[in-house]
Amino acid sequence: MNCEEARELLAADLLGELDDAGRRTLGAHHATCTSCRAEAATDRAVWQQLGTLPSPVWPDVARARSLDVLREAVRSVNSPVRSRRPWLQAASLAAAFLLGLLVPGSRWPGDRTPAAFDVAPDTLQRWVLLFSEPQHAVLPAAETGLQVQAMMRWMDTIAERDRLVSGEKLAEGRGVVLTARGETAYAPAEHITGFIIVRANTEAEAVALARQSPVPGFGGTVLVLPVDPI
């Protein structure tokens, strides 16, 4: 056994993973190698001292706060309609906004396919999803409410993946005019009833996100357009 192997055995011994045979082998090496023997003695002493250091204390106040924060986060996942997140509501109240963005994109009818996503950094490409729900305007209020709730649930799933950017930044970044009443929007000819901005690595990912939205299920379409980095 060379010194390198002996060092790994020593580490295994500190970890409590060395069996009797390994201990005998290590001992035999130490019997003939004074430098490894000295190292082992020092390491074992330090290891023992490390075990005597007091454990960090997690103060009750911080512990309770941590649990509160977690419970609140869990509640927010379980409750799709949130009055405390106005930006999300604003984004979900699609009929309130009109938007125009004259760049080519991809369109499809409603087929929903779940997709898996990796953790997303903030640097991902932005995509705007424009919703067109022709029947939205003629639905009874109760059904419109259901649509909004479905939209919010869907957007919750996107927000959980850190993919949701919201709408305001697009307006700032692109200088697009938005108004709640729609009087100055440059809307494409159709019934654009709302938009959100998401992060995705590729257009295919953005399209997959859009396919999961409830809009196609309501008979609408979604237009996916790239947005320059903001």
Next chain:
Amino acid sequence: MRRVRDGDVAQLEVLWLRHGEAVHRLCARLITRDDADDLVQETFLRALRYRSSWRGEGSAAGWLLRIARNACNDQRTRERKEQAAVTASREPVTHAAADARADLLATALDRLPADRREIIALARWHDLPSDRIAEILGCSPGAVRVRLHRAMRELSEIIRTLELEQS
């Protein structure tokens, strides 16, 4: 963890009860106590946010500790970017140790590079075997033993320097 990933997110509270203390212990050993409190929150919020990325391999505790370790690394990166003074002024939690020897050891640990401190923390204060540590650090058990040996060597050297300084 499987239930959390599959949508029963309330079960995350059970994981918090089981592993919150261990997550805090690791964060406190790697960062400062105040930051550790925040990083425990951050760890569980990340677990909630990225629950779908859990592949069912390894233990929930290992997954949480890996998230905690990443959160600590992110915090260190932020600190480095913000200002060097923050690092200089922070008070390590291990300084709570009462006697002189423990103080010296705590000071030595503070001087140890973060990746060395991390492996010592996992091996010594979490009593994790090399395969579990490997799972958290994303390396082989053999690499864990090699890294642990190097960390111990470096720590011993720092202790020796401190002892010389004191004498």
